[in-house]
Amino acid sequence: MKLSEAKQQFISSWGAFGTHWGINRTMAQIHALLMVSPAPLTQDDIMEQLDVSRGNVNMNIRDLISWGLVDRVILAGERKEYFSAEKDIWKVATQITRERKKRELDPMLKLLAQLEKIDGDRKNPEVKQFVDTVGNIKKLGLQADKMLDVMIKADENWFLSGLLKIFK
Amino acid sequence: MKLSEAKQQFISSWGAFGTHWGINRTMAQIHALLMVSPAPLTQDDIMEQLDVSRGNVNMNIRDLISWGLVDRVILAGERKEYFSAEKDIWKVATQITRERKKRELDPMLKLLAQLEKIDGDRKNPEVKQFVDTVGNIKKLGLQADKMLDVMIKADENWFLSGLLKIFK
DNA sequence: AAATGTTTTCAAAATATTTTGAAAGTTCAA
DNA sequence: TTGAACTTTCAAAATATTTTGAAAACATTT
Numbered sequence: 490m491k492l493s494e495a496k497q498q499f500i501s502s503w504g505a506f507g508t509h510w511g512i513n514r515t516m517a518q519i520h521a522l523l524m525v526s527p528a529p530l531t532q533d534d535i536m537e538q539l540d541v542s543r544g545n546v547n548m549n550i551r552d553l554i555s556w557g558l559v560d561r562v563i564l565a566g567e568r569k570e571y572f573s574a575e576k577d578i579w580k581v582a583t584q585i586t587r588e589r590k591k592r593e594l595d596p597m598l599k600l601l602a603q604l605e606k607i608d609g610d611r612k613n614p615e616v617k618q619f620v621d622t623v624g625n626i627k628k629l630g631l632q633a634d635k636m637l638d639v640m641i642k643a644d645e646n647w648f649l650s651g652l653l654k655i656f657k
Numbered sequence: 658m659k660l661s662e663a664k665q666q667f668i669s670s671w672g673a674f675g676t677h678w679g680i681n682r683t684m685a686q687i688h689a690l691l692m693v694s695p696a697p698l699t700q701d702d703i704m705e706q707l708d709v710s711r712g713n714v715n716m717n718i719r720d721l722i723s724w725g726l727v728d729r730v731i732l733a734g735e736r737k738e739y740f741s742a743e744k745d746i747w748k749v750a751t752q753i754t755r756e757r758k759k760r761e762l763d764p765m766l767k768l769l770a771q772l773e774k775i776d777g778d779r780k781n782p783e784v785k786q787f788v789d790t791v792g793n794i795k796k797l798g799l800q801a802d803k804m805l806d807v808m809i810k811a812d813e814n815w816f817l818s819g820l821l822k823i824f825k
Numbered sequence: 826a827a828a829t830g831t832t833t834t835c836a837a838a839a840t841a842t843t844t845t846g847a848a849a850g851t852t853c854a855a
Numbered sequence: 856t857t858g859a860a861c862t863t864t865c866a867a868a869a870t871a872t873t874t875t876g877a878a879a880a881c882a883t884t885t
Contacts, residue, residue: 490772593677604666614696737832
């Protein structure tokens with residue numbers, strides 16, 4: 490298989506993969522393209538290579554920057570802005586984890602803590618099942634939260650070489 | 658806060674939460690409703706409580722069953738089918754992990770293995786960056802794969818009491 | 826086998842999300 | 856300050872996903 494073909498396939502699969510995780514296709518594709526590009530690209534490069542509009546590229550790049558996955562790069566003597574993705578996959582993974590935790594897990598845990606404190610007789614099966622379920626989800630969520638915190642702080646080597654042994 | 662109010666809020670938040678993870682709102686809401694319901698419910702119960710159509714309930718229930726999160730229950734002497742969700746949150750988590758791994762991670766790893774074997778001179782920066790990126794994603798994916806396998810096989814107590822100590 | 830209760834299907838409608846592209850905004854060199 | 860190069864915005868269009876509801880299929884009882 491040739492590079493151009495493989496690249497196309499990688500970008501398109503990464504896009505499809507992203508949609509299963511609540512990320513829009515173009516955003517995932519731009520990310521994929523930048524990850525396999527050794528040099529920074531301009532909006533026009535991206536528009537051309539992915540065949541999408543300027544506005545679309547602009548919005549999704551902005552989003553990727555807000556996720557901390559892409560950086561604006563100013564090349565000396567160039568008027569245009571260039572964009573470059575974080576290439577260290579471990580950093581990409583921890584960054585995504587960090588953001589999703591902040592945006593989704595933390596607010597959910599806050600809500601669950603509220604819902605646990607409802608009025609009502611715990612002998613009532615409806616009440617009991619509700620409190621139990623919410624409580625258990627919260628418990629699991631708190632564990633996940635702690636685990637993710639540790640992972641975020643851990644460095645790649647520790648994960649790649651160490652974690653495996655612990656889990657084996 | 659009263660049970661009915663808390664229940665509404667839980668169902669609606671769980672639905673919103675689901676949409677961030679590629680799960681449709683109604684499917685997540687049905688799951689939430691069944692998790693906090695002590696007794697099994699019929700399609701009509703669900704239609705009424707969530708105010709959605711019969712077809713919608715039917716399709717999403719079928720999907721939840723295919724994910725192994727909901728079971729059909731036949732009550733003796735009853736004509737109607739009842740539905741009941743797995744209440745053990747640890748089992749819910751491992752079941753979701755198992756399915757997503759099978760449906761998404763495993764195929765992605767298979768693809769990456771293919772893409773790594775492209776023709777071309779590794780001295781060429783375009784080729785090098787592509788091979789490096791794909792290779793690193795594959796490496797991380799394989800680690801995650803192994804870790805998830807261990808988690809799936811581990812039992813709840815081991816996770817809740819043991820993992821915390823290891824990670825602390 | 827007909828009537829009744831229940832579940833499933835799926836085309837069409839409703840809704841939600843993504844994408845476009847042109848206009849407005851910004852920056853900067855001359 | 857002007858104008859060229861470039862970026863951002865956002866309403867409208869395109870697309871994708873979800874939901875509906877009525878008809879068909881199926882199952883059970885009489």
